[in-house]
Amino acid sequence: MPATRVLFVLGALHPGGIQTFALSLLRHFDREDVAIDVCTMAAEPGPLAGEARRLGATVLAVPVGRSPRRVTAAFQEILAGRPYDALHANRSSSFLAMPIRAARRSGIPIRMAQYQNDFRGNGVIRDSADRYFRSHVCRDATNIIGVSRNTLTTHFGRNWERDKRFEVLPNPVDLGVYTREHRQEIRAALGISENEVVIGHSGRFSEAKNHVLIADVAEQLCAEFPNVKFILAGDGHWRGEIESCIHDCGLRDRVLFPGWRSDMPALLSAMDIFLFPSLWEGCPISLLEAQAAGLPCAVSDIPATRESLAPGLLPFMFPPQDVSVARNALAKLIADHELRTQAGLAARDHAANFDLKAIAARLRTIYRGESHSGEHH
DSSP: OOOEEEEEEESOSSSSHHHHHHHHHHHHSOTTTEEEEEEESSSSOOTTHHHHHHTTOOEEEOOOSSOHHHHHHHHHHHHHTSOOSEEEEESOHHHHHHHHHHHHHTTOSEEEEEEOBSOOOOSHHHHHHHHHHHHHHHHHOSEEEESSHHHHHHHHOGGGGGOTTEEEOOOOBOGGGOOSTTHHHHHHHTTOOTTOEEEEEESOSSGGGTHHHHHHHHHHHHHHOTTEEEEEEOOOTTHHHHHHHHHHTTOTTTEEEEESOSOHHHHHHTOSEEEEOOSSOBSOHHHHHHHHTTOOEEEEOOHHHHHHSOGGGGGGEEOTTOHHHHHHHHHHHHHOHHHHHHHHHHHHHHHGGGBHHHHHHHHHHHHTTSOOSOOOO
16 A cells, blocks of 8 residues: 655744654654655744654645735645645644645545644634634544643534544653663763752743743742752743843752753653643643653643643642742652652653554554544543
8 A cells, every 4th residue: 555645734843842743753654654744834944844854754834924815825736736645734723724725625635633732812803713713624624633622622612522523632752762861961961960859841931831930939949959950941932031030040050941952851861850830731742751751740730731640740730820839849849759759650651641652553544544533532
């Protein structure tokens, strides 16, 4: 049987959760079985385009700074010249509608719309636009995927459960790459001694990730525990502001900013605790990665994290704006090595529910048209 050809659509190939997801699929699938190309909805594909090409994908681009009609036409032009069997789009409602519509008009048999987070924005105009574009997604898509139950409920209400095209399929993690093999090497390179307890976070510096709470917690815990350091991995618009705040608090040597890292499994191995205070999420890949790495996690109590978090870590949840409760959860883990060990084991066990092999197998079934109706998980 010839390879199933898939066009995977996303915003851009900048470091982030959806991009990690796309690259994981490219690494996992044999291109003689499932051949995935990538199309960004940005003028410049982004810094990870080279890695996508190295993995065999053709990288295309359709900038969105035009009318929806022209963007749809641009997608139709791309699809007309390439015999794709499936289109897998990952964006918000408005951006999902255009490639999905183009795929229907181009006769692509499998048209998969995937919703990645539970934030819809505010305002009457935004809500009206979302409703309009969601109606087009519902009309044109053969499969509508949410990375969590809450994500689908946020966008479609409870009625999605009655439609067999809808399915919950969480983001995956490749469990095999998360080991402690490089812990000493990474810690030494970062100037971290073995007796120091490292609290880590990874993610883009943006409003959703709530780095302001991390800075407030770091100030309190560094004053209380002289052996604590923080690693804040990632990049984004808010990084400079957060770095300035940390430096103003006199914590330049206690809070490290290594930027975006291509070796996240190794960097996670250098950490002892993972802090994840997001204000909203879908199915946060960085939290799944931290659990796969066997890290005890202190996490904001929002619907998406409750669906992603090991039951044994629920005692370490906190309201996303409550610095005091977050600090107390972390202080317990800092002070008790055995508690960290047991919580880390619970995290690692739970991560098996998000195994890349199982989720990729389900996607392969969808891409090949062997199952049009969703299976709720």
